[in-house]
Amino acid sequence: MLDSNGSNTTAAAAIAQLGAEVPLLGKRAVILAGTGPVGQRAAVMLAKAGAQVVMTSRSLARASAACQAMNARFDLALQPAEASDPTTTAACLAEAQIVITTGAAGLELLPLALWADHPTLEVVLDANATPPLGISGIKIQDRGTLRHGKRCYGALGFGGLKLELQRTCVAQLFEANDRVFDAPEVFALACELVQRR
Numbered sequence: 003m004l005d006s007n008g009s010n011t012t013a014a015a016a017i018a019q020l021g022a023e024v025p026l027l028g029k030r031a032v033i034l035a036g037t038g039p040v041g042q043r044a045a046v047m048l049a050k051a052g053a054q055v056v057m058t059s060r061s062l063a064r065a066s067a068a069c070q071a072m073n074a075r076f077d078l079a080l081q082p083a084e085a086s087d088p089t090t091t092a093a094c095l096a097e098a099q100i101v102i103t104t105g106a107a108g109l110e111l112l113p114l115a116l117w118a119d120h121p122t123l124e125v126v127l128d129a130n131a132t133p134p135l136g137i138s139g140i141k142i143q144d145r146g147t148l149r150h151g152k153r154c155y156g157a158l159g160f161g162g163l164k165l166e167l168q169r170t171c172v173a174q175l176f177e178a179n180d181r182v183f184d185a186p187e188v189f190a191l192a193c194e195l196v197q198r199r
């Protein structure tokens with residue numbers, strides 16, 4: 003089972019939870035600070051679920067390198083973009099329906115003013131469980147909570163699924179000697195678990 007620093011189970015739980023409650027096909031999804039382990043995995047999972055994914059970084063070069071690596075490995079079309087301040091972040095969010103923040107712990111990336119009145123955003127989701135949260139104006143326990151007309155998810159909103167997923171992966175490792183859990187297998191299991199709830 004590969005789950006360095008919880009990256010596979012965190013990304014898989016977030017996107018499986020989201021996908022069970024919100025149609026992802028054809029949606030434009032922006033992953034702010036998506037170059038880390040959680041963001042890259044969430045980007046791939048969203049794209050596999052049919053979303054058009056933009057992955058941002060403070061540096062366009064870093065976003066491009068991460069997108070190229072994921073696109074080559076998984077045959078996807080992730081788009082890189084720079085989001086280094088409120089102006090560039092707002093530009094990335096144009097026409098987006100979903101925004102996900104996967105920045106380093108304790109980092110606010112999305113101020114309320116950039117999402118509360120946004121004309122196309124439907125969903126905001128934050129992976130950061132260390133205050134201040136990555137998205138201002140949401141609560142860490144939010145699980146599809148409507149705020150300003152958008153569905154909001156905080157890190158603990160899918161934290162229960164993440165823990166269940168970790169435990170289930172570990173338990174299944176004892177069921178057969180040839181089981182392997184990397185991101186695709188962890189995501190498939192997360193989707194199964196969320197459907198059973």
Ligand SMILES: NC(=O)c1ccc[n+]([C@@H]2O[C@H](COP(=O)([O-])OP(=O)(O)OC[C@H]3O[C@@H](n4cnc5c(N)ncnc54)[C@H](OP(=O)(O)O)[C@@H]3O)[C@@H](O)[C@H]2O)c1
Pocket residue numbers: 007008009012035036037038039040041058059060061064065104105106107108109129130131132157161164
């Ligand atoms: N609930 C859980 O069990 C769990 C498990 C794992 C992770 N998490 C949370 O998920 C989030 C993502 O985790 P991760 O390990 O993927 O994150 P990470 O690698 O620490 O950081 C992700 C990205 O944040 C950006 N960043 C770093 N410092 C920044 C700064 N000062 N200003 C703006 N952007 C900055 C970097 O992107 P650029 O340099 O490209 O801009 C980096 O690639 C974290 O908040 C983490 O706490 C939760």
